[in-house]
Amino acid sequence: MSPMKFRFTFWKAIFAVIMVAGAYATYVRFRYGLGASTHLSDQFPWGIWIGFDVMCGVMLAAGGFTLTAAVEIFNIKRWHSIMRPTILTAFMGYLLVCAALMYDLGLPWNIWHPIIMRNPHSVMFEVAYCVMLYTTVLALEFSPIVFERLGWTWALKAVRSVMLVFVILGVILSTLHQSSLGTLYMIMPNKLHPFWYSPLLPVFFYISSIAVGLAMIIFESSMSSKYFGRELELPILRDLGRVLIVVLTIYGILKFEDFYHRGVLHDIYVSSYEQRFFLLEIFLSVLVPLALLSFRKVRDSAQGLYLAAVICLLGFVTNRLNVTITGVENAVGGRYSPKWTEVVITAMFVALGFAIFGLAARYLPIFPEEKAHAHTLPKLEGVRAEIPVPVHAGD
Amino acid sequence: MPFGILYDATMCIGCKQCEQGCATENGLPYDQTVAEQNVTSAYKYTTVLTKDDKFMRKLCMNCEDPACASVCPVGALKKTSLGPVTYDKHKCMGCRYCMAACPFSVPKYQWDKAVPGVRKCIMCAPRVARGKPTACAEVCPTGATKFGDREELLKEARKRIQDNPGTYLPHIYGETEVGGTSVFLLSSVDFLQFGYREDLTQRALPMYTYQVLSRIPDFVPLFGVMLGGVYWITHRREEVAEAEAQEKHTDTKGGAQ
Numbered sequence: 250m251s252p253m254k255f256r257f258t259f260w261k262a263i264f265a266v267i268m269v270a271g272a273y274a275t276y277v278r279f280r281y282g283l284g285a286s287t288h289l290s291d292q293f294p295w296g297i298w299i300g301f302d303v304m305c306g307v308m309l310a311a312g313g314f315t316l317t318a319a320v321e322i323f324n325i326k327r328w329h330s331i332m333r334p335t336i337l338t339a340f341m342g343y344l345l346v347c348a349a350l351m352y353d354l355g356l357p358w359n360i361w362h363p364i365i366m367r368n369p370h371s372v373m374f375e376v377a378y379c380v381m382l383y384t385t386v387l388a389l390e391f392s393p394i395v396f397e398r399l400g401w402t403w404a405l406k407a408v409r410s411v412m413l414v415f416v417i418l419g420v421i422l423s424t425l426h427q428s429s430l431g432t433l434y435m436i437m438p439n440k441l442h443p444f445w446y447s448p449l450l451p452v453f454f455y456i457s458s459i460a461v462g463l464a465m466i467i468f469e470s471s472m473s474s475k476y477f478g479r480e481l482e483l484p485i486l487r488d489l490g491r492v493l494i495v496v497l498t499i500y501g502i503l504k505f506e507d508f509y510h511r512g513v514l515h516d517i518y519v520s521s522y523e524q525r526f527f528l529l530e531i532f533l534s535v536l537v538p539l540a541l542l543s544f545r546k547v548r549d550s551a552q553g554l555y556l557a558a559v560i561c562l563l564g565f566v567t568n569r570l571n572v573t574i575t576g577v578e579n580a581v582g583g584r585y586s587p588k589w590t591e592v593v594i595t596a597m598f599v600a601l602g603f604a605i606f607g608l609a610a611r612y613l614p615i616f617p618e619e620k621a622h623a624h625t626l627p628k629l630e631g632v633r634a635e636i637p638v639p640v641h642a643g644d
Numbered sequence: 645m646p647f648g649i650l651y652d653a654t655m656c657i658g659c660k661q662c663e664q665g666c667a668t669e670n671g672l673p674y675d676q677t678v679a680e681q682n683v684t685s686a687y688k689y690t691t692v693l694t695k696d697d698k699f700m701r702k703l704c705m706n707c708e709d710p711a712c713a714s715v716c717p718v719g720a721l722k723k724t725s726l727g728p729v730t731y732d733k734h735k736c737m738g739c740r741y742c743m744a745a746c747p748f749s750v751p752k753y754q755w756d757k758a759v760p761g762v763r764k765c766i767m768c769a770p771r772v773a774r775g776k777p778t779a780c781a782e783v784c785p786t787g788a789t790k791f792g793d794r795e796e797l798l799k800e801a802r803k804r805i806q807d808n809p810g811t812y813l814p815h816i817y818g819e820t821e822v823g824g825t826s827v828f829l830l831s832s833v834d835f836l837q838f839g840y841r842e843d844l845t846q847r848a849l850p851m852y853t854y855q856v857l858s859r860i861p862d863f864v865p866l867f868g869v870m871l872g873g874v875y876w877i878t879h880r881r882e883e884v885a886e887a888e889a890q891e892k893h894t895d896t897k898g899g900a901q
Contacts, residue, residue, distance in 0.1 A: 284755030291685065291752045294743035322871050324878035355738020355753065355760045359718075362737050366718035372853050373741045374717035375860070417871045421864060435852045436711050436745045439844050451856055581749060 264600050271597030274590040278352055286590045293574075293585040300573035301595055302349035304430055305566050306342055307380070308454075308461050312469070313339025313387060314423035315462030321416045328485050331470060333394055333615045334606075338469050340387040341605050345598050347384065352594055372432045379426035386419040394613050428455040434572060442576040443513045444527045449503065450572075456503065457534070460496045461565050463489050464538075467558035469606075471551065477610055481551050490548045490557065494539065497561070501535040526567070526575045534564025646826065647727040647772055648794035649703075649781060650801055653831040654811055655788035656699040658692055665783035666690045666703075669768060686752040686763035690780060693838050698831075700838035701789065703780070704729065704750045704765035705818055706826035707848075712742035712751055714850035720762075721751075727794060727826040728767035736761060747822050747844055767826065794826055801828050815842075823848030 278286040289296050316335045319325045351357040363377040396405045431454030434441050467486050474481040508514045538561040547553030574585055609615055660679055666689050667674035684691050690703040706729045713721040720735035721742055743751045754760035768778040777791035805812045817829035821844045836842055
């Protein structure tokens with residue numbers, strides 16, 4: 250028991266340091282502006298607050314729509330027990346993205362402007378609306394957990410009666426804005442390096458968000474079992490690992506075809522700044538996870554799945570940073586690396602993510618302890634085990 | 645009637661009167677230090693570049709179909725019917741997508757301010773609306789920067805190239821770049837050495853995103869029905885399987901068949 254306790258206080262100390270540094274960085278940001286708190290410039294209007302906090306934040310929260318689609322729409326019942334922690338991760342992720350956006354926007358108090366000042370030709374406008382609406386949908390999907398804790402059965406009933414509509418809406422909204430984060434860059438055919446600029450950019454962003462959603466569920470479940478003493482849902486994670494193989498393979502093949510048809514396949518062999526970052530990305534996101542998961546031993550073991558998932562996550566984080574930063578560096582003529590204040594703020598949001606998850610797991614009924622209660626369709630139970638479920642239908 | 649600017653680098657003497665006129669018009673400080681800056685910023689909207697004995701101006705191209713206006717989520721940037729691309733700081737929320745999207749990297753930011761805004765040449769929109777030429781064109785002593793009707797200026801640029809093929813490069817910069825701009829540049833030397841890319845697409849940039857965005861209204865109902873259909877099938881399958889199991893159960897019990 251005591252080493253467990255020590256570890257906890259150690260992380261608490263780290264958390265406190267990050268929070269104090271974050272508070273100071275917050276002061277610098279809002280008192281003196283973006284110039285004093287970032288390495289952003291007229292050449293680099295977007296840095297890691299967009300590249301990581303927003304682009305990766307939204308991507309890492311994609312488990313929410315991936316799993317709701319699989320469980321509620323494709324009716325894969327045996328994945329139901331991991332729904333709540335996944336929705337918590339997604340809801341928290343989107344709230345943190347919105348908070349992080351307040352740091353990056355030059356005039357954050359005008360963040361509500363897109364609600365009434367509409368420019369439907371702007372991808373950013375579409376993303377703003379989708380993220381706004383989807384965060385609301387996630388709040389509704391998350392609300393039964395709170396209602397259950399409070400014992401408000403009437404509210405629980407009311408929310409569940411309209412849940413299907415919101416589930417479908419959530420999947421549509423996610424599909425739109427996950428892909429639109431890629432579409433943002435479609436307007437820069439002469440700025441973004443051909444390794445990343447492609448007419449399929451929205452498709453790549455969408456497929457990779459599904460892969461990341463799956464990897465994130467594996468990561469989050471592994472962490473929960475490690476730090477909250479949760480029993481690992483290994484059979485579910487094995488399923489997810491197998492779906493991940495399919496999604497990554499589709500992504501990899503599409504990436505190859507895209508490079509082939511645009512005639513940039515050859516550039517992969519030519520040494521360049523972009524080439525090194527691209528190789529790093531493609532190895533981490535697709536090749537290494539696929540190689541690992543191709544071994545039965547790996548995809549059947551908790552550690553193996555965890556390792557493959559973490560590498561895959563790092564790979565797609567690299568991808569998003571490559572699109573936002575590496576890919577435009579040569580066109581604007583310069584290099585960008587974040588200032589310490591930028592790193593601290595980003596670290597603060599990551600730390601907040603872990604902390605909020607921990608608190609929610611302690612005080613809310615996130616992990617169903619008893620038998621899994623299917624909260625959408627409680628009428629079918631137990632007997633269904635022998636019914637074949639289309640596992641791969643989810644991708 | 646849309647207006648435009650024609651800048652003829654061969655007539656420019658590098659006196660930087662245009663820089664000063666621009667600063668005065670926009671209420672910006674202008675002194676020796678500012679004059680020596682060879683990049684535009686939130687405090688300097690135009691600059692005259694010098695390379696050996698050649699000159700070239702940098703200013704907002706005021707595109708015909710501007711990327712900045714198309715990407716602005718709140719419509720703070722607008723292409724006006726008179727030609728200028730204007731900016732409304734009261735609408736702006738500071739996302740800086742305009743800066744990322746501009747093919748010429750024209751919009752600049754007030755990085756040093758706690759309440760910042762985007763700054764760029766707006767082709768003297770208030771002056772143009774009053775029927776006056778832009779400040780830079782008005783003060784130019786040689787006529788290198790000329791303000792006028794866009795189509796007339798284009799015709800004149802073509803004529804100058806035609807009449808003096810030895811003097812000019814056969815390229816009116818801004819005629820076709822990113823679908824055309826309101827500012828045209830003529831030069832005797834390569835544009836690229838002044839940072840004007842010659843490999844820019846000839847298509848209007850907003851079309852690249854619009855071809856994706858315009859599909860969304862069609863996509864939403866189709867995808868929604870598809871998801872609803874999948875829900876129906878997967879859950880119906882379950883009901884059927886359950887009913888069959890039930891039937892089997894009663895069958896074996898009753899001993900019939």
